[in-house]
Amino acid sequence: MPVKIRLARHGRKRRAFYYIVAADSRAPRDGRYIERIGSYNPNTDPATIDLNFDKALKWLRNGAIPTETCRAILSYKGVLYKNHLLKGVAKGALTEEEAENKFNAWVKEKEQKIQAKADKLKAESKAEKEKRLKIEEEINKARAEEIAAKQKPEAEEQTEETAEEENTEEVKEESKEENKED
Numbered sequence: 001m002p003v004k005i006r007l008a009r010h011g012r013k014r015r016a017f018y019y020i021v022a023a024d025s026r027a028p029r030d031g032r033y034i035e036r037i038g039s040y041n042p043n044t045d046p047a048t049i050d051l052n053f054d055k056a057l058k059w060l061r062n063g064a065i066p067t068e069t070c071r072a073i074l075s076y077k078g079v080l081y082k083n084h085l086l087k088g089v090a091k092g093a094l095t096e097e098e099a100e101n102k103f104n105a106w107v108k109e110k111e112q113k114i115q116a117k118a119d120k121l122k123a124e125s126k127a128e129k130e131k132r133l134k135i136e137e138e139i140n141k142a143r144a145e146e147i148a149a150k151q152k153p154e155a156e157e158q159t160e161e162t163a164e165e166e167n168t169e170e171v172k173e174e175s176k177e178e179n180k181e182d
Contacts, residue, residue, distance in 0.1 A: 003022055003023070003025070003034065003059065003062070003063070003064040004022070004064060004065050005020065005021070005022050005037070005056065005065070005066040005067070005074070006020075006023060006029075006067045006070055007019070007029075007040060008023070008029060008030050008033060009029065010030075015043060016042070017040065017043065018039065018042075019036050019038070019040075020036070020038035020040055020056070020070060021036050022037060022059045025065075037052050037055040038050050038055075038056065039051075040073060045121065046118065046121075049076065051074075051077050051079070053077065053078075053079060053082075056077075056079045057083060060080070060083045078103065078106060081103065081106060
């Protein structure tokens with residue numbers, strides 16, 4: 001029974017997430033599997049990978065063959081590198097301590113790269129947000145100036161009308177006073 005480490009699709013339409021499973025190669029993609037060893041969500045940035053490292057390593061050591069996508073995921077998480085180092089220990093090229101030190105150094109470097117990418121994405125989104133706010137402020141300022149320009153002639157017309165009304169009222173009052181004097 002050839003065993004493959006592959007993805008089993010779950011989730012809704014256009015929002016898929018995957019289980020990473022060890023399954024018989026003859027079983028259907030989303031069908032029966034031997035053991036679930038993790039999950040993969042490509043909808044997030046960076047993609048979310050939850051992997052049981054020990055189970056994945058155990059299946060690789062037992063001869064399971066990963067598909068291309070799973071190979072990339074296992075490589076990203078360091079399972080393939082750890083398997084490679086363990087093969088070197090078995091052949092006598094390395095000691096177990098050396099292999100652990102190399103693997104731990106690799107993990108630290110990988111975590112720094114991932115953190116740098118997350119920080120970069122956060123900084124880019126913050127810069128984009130500030131840029132959009134600045135553009136929005138400019139648009140709002142232009143609109144306010146436009147509204148003020150429209151209201152200014154109306155205000156002048158209103159002041160002229162009120163001035164004319166005041167003049168007509170003064171003329172009426174003067175004419176009433178003249179009528180009273182006569």
